[in-house]
Amino acid sequence: MKVTRIYERVSIDKQGLTLQSDIENKTQSEGYDIAGIYREKISGAQTDRPEFLRMINNFQPGDGVIAKKIQTL
Numbered sequence: 001m002k003v004t005r006i007y008e009r010v011s012i013d014k015q016g017l018t019l020q021s022d023i024e025n026k027t028q029s030e031g032y033d034i035a036g037i038y039r040e041k042i043s044g045a046q047t048d049r050p051e052f053l054r055m056i057n058n059f060q061p062g063d064g065v066i067a068k069k070i071q072t073l
Helices: 022-029 050-058
Strands: 002-010 032-041 064-067
Touching: 002 022, 002 050, 022 032, 032 050
Parallel strands: 002 032, 002 064
Antiparallel strands: none
């Protein structure tokens, strides 16, 4: 079985994590087992991203990561 973790991040107030909810459905429909979903609203320029670091700490050998970039003007 393919195991993955999903990281969802947005950086500005006008963006919402709901824009990324399609990732979860598509991941499951493609046959992946989702081991964890990590969401945060924080600038990508920040090096201290708690949910990203939590994902890294939970990572197991063989796990994959799915992330999606959303950019709005």
